[in-house]
Every structure is written in structure tokens, then in C-alpha cells.
Amino acid sequence: xxxxxxxxxxxxxxxxxxxxxxxxxxxxxxxxxxxxxxxxxxxxxxxxxxxxxxxxxxxxxxxxxxxxxxxxxxxxxxxxxxxxxxxxxxxxxxxxxxxxxxxxxxxxxxxxxxxxxxxxxxxxxxxxxxxxxxxxxxxxxxxxxxxxxxxxxxxxxxxxxxxxxxxxxxxxxxxxxxxxxxxxxxxxxxxxxxxxxxxxxxxxxxxxxxxxxxxxxxxxxxxxxxxxxxxxxxxxxxxxxxxxxxxxxxxxxxxxxxxxxxxxxxxxxxxxxxxxxxxxxxxxxxxxxxxxxxxxxxxxxxxxxxxxxxxxxxxxxxxxxxxxxxxxxxxxxxxxxxxxxxxxxxxxxxxxxxxxxxxxxxxxxxxxxxxxxxxxxxxxxxxxxxxxxxxxx
Numbered sequence: 499x500x501x502x503x504x505x506x507x508x509x510x511x512x513x514x515x516x517x518x519x520x521x522x523x524x525x526x527x528x529x530x531x532x533x534x535x536x537x538x539x540x541x542x543x544x545x546x547x548x549x550x551x552x553x554x555x556x557x558x559x560x561x562x563x564x565x566x567x568x569x570x571x572x573x574x575x576x577x578x579x580x581x582x583x584x585x586x587x588x589x590x591x592x593x594x595x596x597x598x599x600x601x602x603x604x605x606x607x608x609x610x611x612x613x614x615x616x617x618x619x620x621x622x623x624x625x626x627x628x629x630x631x632x633x634x635x636x637x638x639x640x641x642x643x644x645x646x647x648x649x650x651x652x653x654x655x656x657x658x659x660x661x662x663x664x665x666x667x668x669x670x671x672x673x674x675x676x677x678x679x680x681x682x683x684x685x686x687x688x689x690x691x692x693x694x695x696x697x698x699x700x701x702x703x704x705x706x707x708x709x710x711x712x713x714x715x716x717x718x719x720x721x722x723x724x725x726x727x728x729x730x731x732x733x734x735x736x737x738x739x740x741x742x743x744x745x746x747x748x749x750x751x752x753x754x755x756x757x758x759x760x761x762x763x764x765x766x767x768x769x770x771x772x773x774x775x776x777x778x779x780x781x782x783x784x785x786x787x788x789x790x791x792x793x794x795x796x797x798x799x800x801x802x803x804x805x806x807x808x809x810x811x812x813x814x815x816x817x818x819x820x821x822x823x824x825x826x827x828x829x830x831x832x833x834x835x836x837x838x839x840x841x842x843x844x845x846x847x848x849x850x851x852x853x854x855x856x857x858x859x860x861x862x863x864x865x866x867x868x869x870x871x872x873x874x875x876x877x878x879x880x881x882x883x884x885x886x887x888x889x890x891x
Contacts, residue, residue: 499670500815502873504616512612512868515539517590519604520863523579523597526634527643529555532577536607536631543615545629549652553643557631558653561617564885565624571882572628572655572841573875574834575610576603576635585859601856602663602863605871607631609661612872617879625883628653637685637794641833650840657804658843659878660834661871663863665856668849670870672812673825676805679845680798681730681758683831684765684791688713688776691786694749704785706751707740713753713779713787714738720771731768732758732829758829760797795831801842807889808844811877815870816848830856848874 505512515535524532533555540548540559547560555577584591584598592598599605614629630649634640664673690713692706714735725731733755740751757772759765769791780787805823813821825847834845848871850864882889 516608526578526638555633559629561627563623567625569625572658574630575606609871613875616876623883641836660845664847671849674846675825682797683795688753697745703747710751796835798835800844
């Protein structure tokens, strides 16, 4: 492992920052404390410009290298936590009830801070490094918010890179999927307006619970009977809400969930079929059913050439034997995809100790990943903005 010297010497500092962020998680667009710490650290590291308040809590740091190149490379980390009650029993567990860094964004933020410290101290690159600290990745539209507020107009970049921890029990293993790498996601809410009654006289009702139960099963036929077998689509109904008493058939029921996909034509077909099923059930049961669908994540597509460049930078740190491009496309989603729709770049994952999955209340990010990720981010900038000429292709 070839950790960059300044980052290696800062491991204890970075670990303390990470533990502090973990203990004080904040939901998307409320990351005021986190953003304040990021801005404070960037200024302490000698970053040339620090811009705050982009999409409420986003922060951008600008670091100028040597020479006169006008090339600019962006590196992005997300800052928000999840509405999960932490069950790790770590000494630095969340102090905010019902909120937890269960996806490792505290680690991503810390790693980008470590990269910024190295780059600001060494300036061993020719061009500009744009360090992007993004709010609200977890389905709240943080990337789109920053873009809408002029992220790439104010801070243009030629290419942009992101990273995610991966709890696979394989520390330091770098993996990337070229091309289509992560699914797009559309969230949906279905409202069934039935007719309530006494539970002992269901004949007087138009029972929304029965209708909702039938609709859950029928939604799965879209994947099994409408999506081509070689295409991928996942429809997950994750919420059912109805009723508040043992002896009352309720008036209403609601369903909610997500559709994951890799092709536009698949989500377009799935949306049509979901609406048709809701309309058909409404007619069949004599009730009113409305459905709201909203795209939240785009399909994430990695640039092939820049994926290769990312692997070269990672190999400098973890060794070529620990780098691969055979990662399979993931049905999870990531709003870094919105940035990649505008600017070419790549998104990778780096393994670490522990195997409890992301978004689990017992998830633990291995702090040993921090200097590894920070070094890869820093080397990515240095390789793409070389002092002695054009970046390798």
C-alpha cells in the first residue's frame, strides 16, 4: 500500500474528523454542521477558494496547481446521512436519534478532505482541482440542486470523479464498471381512496386494504411478463399504510416504492403499465386510485477511457494486483449520475473490512479506508493534471 506521505501523517487527524462526523449525522439539505466543518478544514489546509451554501449546504473548494494549464478536474464526495437508528454500539455512535451514517458518506467527506490537504500542500499538478462536497445524495436531489445553482457554470471542470466505500471484507480492493454502472430510479406513491365500514360489515365497504394487497402482487407481473428477460428492472413496494383500528375497514390505503432500471425504454414501459394497472383496479373495484411517479436518479454511465485512468491512479496506491474493471452493474442508484450526464468521468468503489451491508443499522465503515481513498482521489488529480504534459489516455 502506497499511502501518500502527507495523508499518511494525517491518518489520526482524518480518523478524528470521521468519528466526529459519524457521531453527528445530518439528513440531506440540513448538513449545516458538516458543511461548516468542511469549510473550516479546507481553509485551514490552505485551499485557495472556499464557496459555501450551494444547494443550501454544498461546499466547493478550489486548489490551484503549478503552471498555467487551464484544465480542471473535479472530485466529489457526499455528506448526508440516513433516517436510521444506529445499532453499532461504537464509542462514536450517532448522537442524533433516528439518524445514522449508514452509507459511509462521513468517510467519503473525510477522504476528500484528506485529498484536499495533500493537494493544497504539494501543488504537484498543473491546472485546477475542484473539490465538491455535495449534500442530499440519499434520494433528495443534492446533485441536481447543485447543478441547478450553477455548479458547473461557476466551477467548470473537464472531468469529474466519485468514490464509494464497499463493505465486502476486501480492504483496498478497487473496482470499477465501465459503461452503464448503476441503475436509474423512479420513486412512486399510490393512493387508494376506498370506502370505510365497520369491520364486522365489510359488505358496506370498498376495502382499500384488499385492493392494495392485490395491487402489490400484480405490480410484480410487470417485471415477469412485460420486461424482456435480458433487460433488468426491479419494482419494490417498500411501504404500505392503512388503518388505525382493529374493528374498522379504513377509507384509504397508500403504497410507495421504487423502480430501478438501466434503459429509458424500460422505465417508460414500466410507468405506462403501472398507471394502467392502477386505472384498471380503480374500475374493477369502484374506487379512485392515483399514482405519482418521479425520477430521482439517472442511470450512471462511466466513461471507458476515464475509467482506465482511474484504475491507473488507484494502482499507484493499492497496487495493480488490487485493481479491476470487472465490477458488475449495480441495481442501486447514485445521484453522481446527474453530474456524469453533464461532464465525463467515472465512479468507483473501494473495499474495506466488514461485511454488513450499506443502509443497515449495524453498518460500520472501516477507518482504515480513509487514507487509501484520500490517496486515490489525490493521485487522480495529479495524474489527470500532470506537471510535465498532457494526461495519459
